[in-house]
Amino acid sequence: MHILFRQNFRHNMTISISIPLFLFLLITLTSLTTNTDAFSTSPKSCECVTFRMDDIQDFFLNDVQMAVMDTFLDNNASLTLGIIGAHFGEDDTLVKYISDNLLQVNANTTDSQPAILQIANHGWEHEDFTEYNMSNQSSLIKRANERISFILGVTPVIFIPPFNMLNNDTFSSLIENRVPYVSANVTTDPPSIYSEKSYQNRTSDSLYHFPSSGNTGDLSTSNDYWEGREHQQVLSDIELSLNNYGFAVVTLHPMEYSQREDLNYSNSVDLHQLSELKKLINGIRELGLKIVTIPEIKSYMNVST
Numbered sequence: 001m002h003i004l005f006r007q008n009f010r011h012n013m014t015i016s017i018s019i020p021l022f023l024f025l026l027i028t029l030t031s032l033t034t035n036t037d038a039f040s041t042s043p044k045s046c047e048c049v050t051f052r053m054d055d056i057q058d059f060f061l062n063d064v065q066m067a068v069m070d071t072f073l074d075n076n077a078s079l080t081l082g083i084i085g086a087h088f089g090e091d092d093t094l095v096k097y098i099s100d101n102l103l104q105v106n107a108n109t110t111d112s113q114p115a116i117l118q119i120a121n122h123g124w125e126h127e128d129f130t131e132y133n134m135s136n137q138s139s140l141i142k143r144a145n146e147r148i149s150f151i152l153g154v155t156p157v158i159f160i161p162p163f164n165m166l167n168n169d170t171f172s173s174l175i176e177n178r179v180p181y182v183s184a185n186v187t188t189d190p191p192s193i194y195s196e197k198s199y200q201n202r203t204s205d206s207l208y209h210f211p212s213s214g215n216t217g218d219l220s221t222s223n224d225y226w227e228g229r230e231h232q233q234v235l236s237d238i239e240l241s242l243n244n245y246g247f248a249v250v251t252l253h254p255m256e257y258s259q260r261e262d263l264n265y266s267n268s269v270d271l272h273q274l275s276e277l278k279k280l281i282n283g284i285r286e287l288g289l290k291i292v293t294i295p296e297i298k299s300y301m302n303v304s305t
């Protein structure tokens with residue numbers, strides 16, 4: 001009897017375990033199938049991408065700068081322009097292009113997600129801020145903001161440190177100047193793990209750090225030519241960034257969109273690189289990700305789940 005009982009008991013256990021096990025396997029297999037088909041991001045990610053173009057300045061590849069901006073505007077995609085204060089304001093063509101589009105594009109609020117041109121402070125003379133004390137850093141930020149405001153009528157709320165270099169004095173200077181967003185890169189300003197505390201419950205003098213983790217081109221490691229990257233590579237960086245940090249900021253420079261030889265750039269557009277940019281914008285949208293401005297990132301962070 002005892003043995004029979006044990007046998008029956010085992011038999012019953014096998015049945016009672018195998019139904020939940022089957023369901024578990026079914027669910028696991030289903031979710032694995034879904035994940036391999038889809039672009040995989042953390043559930044807390046903003047599912048959004050921000051683009052910033054650094055080194056906006058007078059008489060430097062201005063046709064190229066405008067062709068890149070056109071690509072964003074034609075595709076109704078937002079872009080942040082990192083302007084070098086002391087080197088901006090005298091190139092009538094560039095200034096007119098940016099101010100006309102600021103007025104037109106930013107006035108378009110009828111679309112559900114209208115493209116926005118956002119203006120950022122990219123230093124006074126593209127200096128390494130870590131070489132200055134706090135008081136000097138603060139006045140450099142102030143001068144650049146005043147100049148940009150005088151030329152374009154908007155005061156930047158974003159600071160992109162030149163060379164992505166910054167320190168604690170930079171943070172204090174930004175708070176002093178009421179510039180609440182800073183975008184260096186993940187190497188020089190590593191993001192803390194995103195959390196409710198990081199993106200909500202902020203006080204008015206808090207800083208939002210949205211460092212860049214990818215780019216569409218860069219100086220080669222040998223420092224002797226400027227290389228452009230293919231859209232698939234950038235999409236992989238975006239996926240990694242959304243998983244690691246919950247957001248993705250991609251940096252562009254006018255240089256990788258110019259026809260160039262080594263470090264000599266011409267004011268003509270590299271059409272291959274520009275078409276890679278279009279493919280990148282399309283690719284992001286095909287994955288269901290939004291293209292937003294730096295200040296918009298925090299409103300898409302899904303921190304409550």
Ligand SMILES: [Zn+2]
Pocket residue numbers: 054055122126162163
């Ligand atoms: Zn720069």
